[in-house]
Amino acid sequence: AQKITQTQPGMFVQEKEAVTLDCTYDTSDPSYGLFWYKQPSSGEMIFLIYQGSYDQQNATEGRYSLNFQKARKSANLVISASQLGDSAMYFCAMREANTGNQFYFGTGTSLTVIP
Amino acid sequence: DAGVIQSPRHEVTEMGQEVTLRCKPISGHDYLFWYRQTMMRGLELLIYFNNNVPIDDSGMPEDRFSAKMPNASFSTLKIQPSEPRDSAVYFCASSLIWGTSGRSDTQYFGPGTRLTVL
Numbered sequence: 685a686q687k688i689t690q691t692q693p694g695m696f697v698q699e700k701e702a703v704t705l706d707c708t709y710d711t712s713d714p715s716y717g718l719f720w721y722k723q724p725s726s727g728e729m730i731f732l733i734y735q736g737s738y739d740q741q742n743a744t745e746g747r748y749s750l751n752f753q754k755a756r757k758s759a760n761l762v763i764s765a766s767q768l769g770d771s772a773m774y775f776c777a778m779r780e781a782n783t784g785n786q787f788y789f790g791t792g793t794s795l796t797v798i799p
Numbered sequence: 800d801a802g803v804i805q806s807p808r809h810e811v812t813e814m815g816q817e818v819t820l821r822c823k824p825i826s827g828h829d830y831l832f833w834y835r836q837t838m839m840r841g842l843e844l845l846i847y848f849n850n851n852v853p854i855d856d857s858g859m860p861e862d863r864f865s866a867k868m869p870n871a872s873f874s875t876l877k878i879q880p881s882e883p884r885d886s887a888v889y890f891c892a893s894s895l896i897w898g899t900s901g902r903s904d905t906q907y908f909g910p911g912t913r914l915t916v917l
């Protein structure tokens with residue numbers, strides 16, 4: 685089974701609107717971390733936000749927030765007030781504390797912000 | 800603070816040639832990772848180091864690939880001989896620690912090296 689699933693290959697959003705990028709994960713480890721990265725067309729991978737499995741509150745970093753629903757095993761990224769510069773690929777990733785050494789990445793979602 | 804530095808940013812070479820990719824991790828980070836990204840396979844972990852020691856190289860595709868970390872501030876990934884199927888973007892990343900699943904496990908990526916083997 686896939687450890688990280690991103691079901692939206694491509695998304696479009698109007699500038700200044702909010703958008704949610706979906707991420708579901710699969711783990712039996714009670715301790716894990718979830719990470720989101722942005723990859724613009726220039727190619728670099730930029731860390732955006734982190735959520736720990738024991739965190740009581742949803743993580744927020746500026747215009748980025750994480751809608752963490754532990755029972756559903758989902759960690760959706762919410763981008764508020766979209767900007768043209770938000771157009772990029774977005775990757776969800778997971779690190780399990782007790783099983784393996786892998787950083788599991790999803791296949792990514794391509795976000796296009798329309799002016 | 801400087802992020803992860805990689806060189807070169809772009810490399811074009813001919814099949815059979817040796818290719819060396821270079822990485823300088825963030826100062827103070829004990830873990831260094833090499834990844835390869837292709838459209839077909841996404842991001843693949845090739846190898847990672849802890850305190851300059853290779854810990855897991857199970858992702859290295861074959862003997863043509865080798866990686867070293869002679870000191871805490873420098874690592875190389877070498878491909879010899881290179882083949883067209885090695886064409887990809889190679890990323891180096893570093894993290895403060897690795898294994899807790901906490902925020903300090905965050906991997907910070909370099910800008911990548913786009914390798915084209917003709």
